[in-house]
Amino acid sequence: MNAFKPLLRSLSSLRLTVVLFALSIVLILAGTLAQTEQGVWMVVERYFRSLFVLIPFQLFVPAKVLGIPGVFPFPGGLTLGVLLFVNLLAAHAVRFTLSWKRAGMIATHAGVLLLLVGEFVTGAFAKEGNMTIAEGQSANYIEDTRTSELAIIDRSDPADDLVVVVPASLLAESAQAPIASGMMPFAVRVVEWMPNARVLGPMQASKLQLARATVGTGTQVAAVAVDVATGVDGADIDTPAAYIELLHDGTSLGTYMVSPRLNAPQTVVVGAKRYDIALRFERNYRSYTVSLLDFKHDRFVGTETARNFSSLVRLSDPTERVDREVLISMNNPLRYAGETFYQASFAPDDSGTVLQVVRNPGWMLPYFSCALVALGLLVHFGARLSSSVRRKIA
Amino acid sequence: MKKLAHWFPALVALCVVAFVSLVLVRGFDEGDLSRAMPLEGIARIPVSAGGRTKPLDTFARNTLLRLSGRQTCEIDGGTHPAIEWILELWTNPKLAAERRVFRIDHPDVRSLLALSDATRTRFSWMEISPKLDEVVRQAELASQIPRKKQDPFQRQISDLYGKLAEYAEVQSLRTPYTVAPLAAGEEWAPLMGADPRAKPLDTVSAQAFRGMLASYATGDSADFTRRVAGYRALLESKAEEGNLGNGSSASSFEVIMSRCEPFYQASLLYLFAFLLGCVAMLASPISPDRWKPSLLRSALIVIAIAFVLHTVGLVARIYLQGRPPVTNLYSSAVFIGWVCIPLALAGEWFARIGVLAMAASLIGFASLVVAHNLSASGDTMEMMQAVLDSNFWLATHVVVVTVGYSATFLAGFIAIFYVLGGVFTRLLRGDAMKALPKMIYGVICFAAFASFVGTVLGGIWADQSWGRFWGWDPKENGAALIVLWNLLILHARWGGMIRERGVAALAIAGNVVTAWSWFGTNMLGVGLHSYGFMDSAVFALVTFCIVQLALMSVAFVPLARWRSLAAR
Numbered sequence: 001m002n003a004f005k006p007l008l009r010s011l012s013s014l015r016l017t018v019v020l021f022a023l024s025i026v027l028i029l030a031g032t033l034a035q036t037e038q039g040v041w042m043v044v045e046r047y048f049r050s051l052f053v054l055i056p057f058q059l060f061v062p063a064k065v066l067g068i069p070g071v072f073p074f075p076g077g078l079t080l081g082v083l084l085f086v087n088l089l090a091a092h093a094v095r096f097t098l099s100w101k102r103a104g105m106i107a108t109h110a111g112v113l114l115l116l117v118g119e120f121v122t123g124a125f126a127k128e129g130n131m132t133i134a135e136g137q138s139a140n141y142i143e144d145t146r147t148s149e150l151a152i153i154d155r156s157d158p159a160d161d162l163v164v165v166v167p168a169s170l171l172a173e174s175a176q177a178p179i180a181s182g183m184m185p186f187a188v189r190v191v192e193w194m195p196n197a198r199v200l201g202p203m204q205a206s207k208l209q210l211a212r213a214t215v216g217t218g219t220q221v222a223a224v225a226v227d228v229a230t231g232v233d234g235a236d237i238d239t240p241a242a243y244i245e246l247l248h249d250g251t252s253l254g255t256y257m258v259s260p261r262l263n264a265p266q267t268v269v270v271g272a273k274r275y276d277i278a279l280r281f282e283r284n285y286r287s288y289t290v291s292l293l294d295f296k297h298d299r300f301v302g303t304e305t306a307r308n309f310s311s312l313v314r315l316s317d318p319t320e321r322v323d324r325e326v327l328i329s330m331n332n333p334l335r336y337a338g339e340t341f342y343q344a345s346f347a348p349d350d351s352g353t354v355l356q357v358v359r360n361p362g363w364m365l366p367y368f369s370c371a372l373v374a375l376g377l378l379v380h381f382g383a384r385l386s387s388s389v390r391r392k393i394a
Numbered sequence: 395m396k397k398l399a400h401w402f403p404a405l406v407a408l409c410v411v412a413f414v415s416l417v418l419v420r421g422f423d424e425g426d427l428s429r430a431m432p433l434e435g436i437a438r439i440p441v442s443a444g445g446r447t448k449p450l451d452t453f454a455r456n457t458l459l460r461l462s463g464r465q466t467c468e469i470d471g472g473t474h475p476a477i478e479w480i481l482e483l484w485t486n487p488k489l490a491a492e493r494r495v496f497r498i499d500h501p502d503v504r505s506l507l508a509l510s511d512a513t514r515t516r517f518s519w520m521e522i523s524p525k526l527d528e529v530v531r532q533a534e535l536a537s538q539i540p541r542k543k544q545d546p547f548q549r550q551i552s553d554l555y556g557k558l559a560e561y562a563e564v565q566s567l568r569t570p571y572t573v574a575p576l577a578a579g580e581e582w583a584p585l586m587g588a589d590p591r592a593k594p595l596d597t598v599s600a601q602a603f604r605g606m607l608a609s610y611a612t613g614d615s616a617d618f619t620r621r622v623a624g625y626r627a628l629l630e631s632k633a634e635e636g637n638l639g640n641g642s643s644a645s646s647f648e649v650i651m652s653r654c655e656p657f658y659q660a661s662l663l664y665l666f667a668f669l670l671g672c673v674a675m676l677a678s679p680i681s682p683d684r685w686k687p688s689l690l691r692s693a694l695i696v697i698a699i700a701f702v703l704h705t706v707g708l709v710a711r712i713y714l715q716g717r718p719p720v721t722n723l724y725s726s727a728v729f730i731g732w733v734c735i736p737l738a739l740a741g742e743w744f745a746r747i748g749v750l751a752m753a754a755s756l757i758g759f760a761s762l763v764v765a766h767n768l769s770a771s772g773d774t775m776e777m778m779q780a781v782l783d784s785n786f787w788l789a790t791h792v793v794v795v796t797v798g799y800s801a802t803f804l805a806g807f808i809a810i811f812y813v814l815g816g817v818f819t820r821l822l823r824g825d826a827m828k829a830l831p832k833m834i835y836g837v838i839c840f841a842a843f844a845s846f847v848g849t850v851l852g853g854i855w856a857d858q859s860w861g862r863f864w865g866w867d868p869k870e871n872g873a874a875l876i877v878l879w880n881l882l883i884l885h886a887r888w889g890g891m892i893r894e895r896g897v898a899a900l901a902i903a904g905n906v907v908t909a910w911s912w913f914g915t916n917m918l919g920v921g922l923h924s925y926g927f928m929d930s931a932v933f934a935l936v937t938f939c940i941v942q943l944a945l946m947s948v949a950f951v952p953l954a955r956w957r958s959l960a961a962r
Contacts, residue, residue, distance in 0.1 A: 014889030021882040032871040232918040300445020306780040358861030370850040
């Protein structure tokens, strides 16, 4: 017990608090600057939800002023968050006693602890995805726009499709060696993988670009790589594309271009059997179905600025006996089955809606946290202020 | 002299009130009687542009501001209001084409257009039009590069192309929408459609608008006045059916406001108050009991009057827009200054040392200058994107977080006065040297509270809108930095790691943190290798930060060398 006390005391030190604040400030600044080059999700994983991060010196100086190579190691957000959490708990264990005078500070710090817990729960358990539905259509899956997969679909069974998926991470890594598996009807050799791509139409693409694919849609439209979306652009979706050669028993079935930007799957014939292939965002299927009845997108008169947009949808879940109409609009989400559906965006020409679907078990925590901190600070600073005003008047 | 010192504040108050009254009078009548054609009426006629119903006067000002960087136009050596320019553009395009309304700064763009006159930065349509094809070609080349990677020349040429297109749009009356809805279900419409062969609109308001322009062209002022009055009466009577709301009276009010320019007048008064404060400080060794308090009182009175004007402008915007005070970067600048004034005056009430009044007037002036520079892009009351369309969150999150920015700046500015006054002068001896650090500390406590609550409220708004309490995007991180910086100062003080001087030094660094979060995060989007139109803003930000760090380093002069701490 005696050996434990000095440790607790040093863990509770205000000096440690200040150092952790300073380190957090540097980390957040670096994580913000990093978003000029990288997407926000990659930065969140590398900087804010990691144990440590290697920060390039170059981040802090514009390259045109001075080129500096090298990186320095730095504690990541997870490390700093846990240390702040421990520091705060230890401080209360060592120093604080329950009294009215301390009540404000205790409430405030409890709120801060809750905020840290909330961010941890979000990082560990929250799932986000998109539901893109065209008007008159329905969807029973959520797309994770941060990961994609190459789906090989066997539709020969009229009851159920048989789908084999190759995760994008595998496609991105295997440059030359073909990807093969007993479950796949053919091997896939990645000719080129593009983390973010634009699709050029028949009029835009050059002959050379169109010649990269030998069969399928890629002979009419071409994919070209573009820079990944960076955090400062405000965009957070990269749409990948790939040129892949399919091989069956050592002979080539042709080179295809695949991308989630293509509307329909492409057909591959192997012997007598037909398969559909598509590179698509990873799908997570649900027991419920959302059908888009009507999508409205009003603009301010004479402008392209969105005034509001809303989706009238039918939510049906036979297992739960649910079948009802819901209007989802900006700032008015639908909450169902632990998930929340937000009006996020719209398909080109207003032909459909994009709903953001979020499952976050910790979503309520920041609300409690905010209330606790605000109340605590009001009590604490309010008491101080009123006493100095009283002194001034007296 | 004794009497003068006694009455000086009253005298200053009188002069300032007279100045303000003159401005107000000008707002209601802009020398209309001396003109060949009366513009008073037509200036107030509502039109629709950018989705907002606004007076023609505002549209003309904003258009001219975007094209030329000014709200007035030089015609035959005289300065003329924007409304006169736009009417000329519509009734006598040939003459209007000779007006120098296109601002071109980049020397390469000027030489490309063979505009060799180095003494000017504004050029006319006539001067540019021979090279129109070249502008289009260059703009097309530039458009293939993403905006943030364009070099300054490419940006300028793209901007010029945009300006020429806007000019053509306005001249052909496709913008603004001038045909007012007079019945339920009707919408604002342009007098001319996109297709020049289509039959022009022939509604009652279209006819009336055409009639006014035709009458203006003939120069028959009696007929013009009659037509304008008739059209205004018509709009008034159909306000309900056409869903024009209080468009007509709001229109008049807006015209008066743009003429009075309350923020501009307030900024002049803040500067004046600051100078009075400086003189008071200079006077303090000579006449510490008579002139110093007298001048300080004068400064406080001027600040109070400026604050009234500042408030009038702010309330006018709230009324016209139907929104809480902060809706964009421009209004955040106006609001930051506005919040600092009462905070500082409250501090002045605690300890009458004059420094807070000076800090307040300086922030008031600086924030309005910043706002003025942010207004060059045109309408400062543009419509809100759908996701931001929530008065509740604009009124809570945005206001509270902006108050947090204000308080952090205020703490920083008081700290500057503390450090400069303490190190280089003997003005802060005794009480002031004790009171100022307490002020700084108190303001930082408030800043920590407001910025924390405001930031968390922003997270809650984000959770309501797209289900993500915290996304680590640049703007959110900027807010988090301010919160953490304030918390760092407070905890360092509570832990005894820093004292008065340390708090002041860190508070000055807080100015850098706040400026970065306010502007720096917006500049990141432009990319770190090429700044175009933001060049000057980036330069200003970097300069500001360097100056702050220099001031901060002054705080580390050994305490024994602080003149205010030296033995008497």
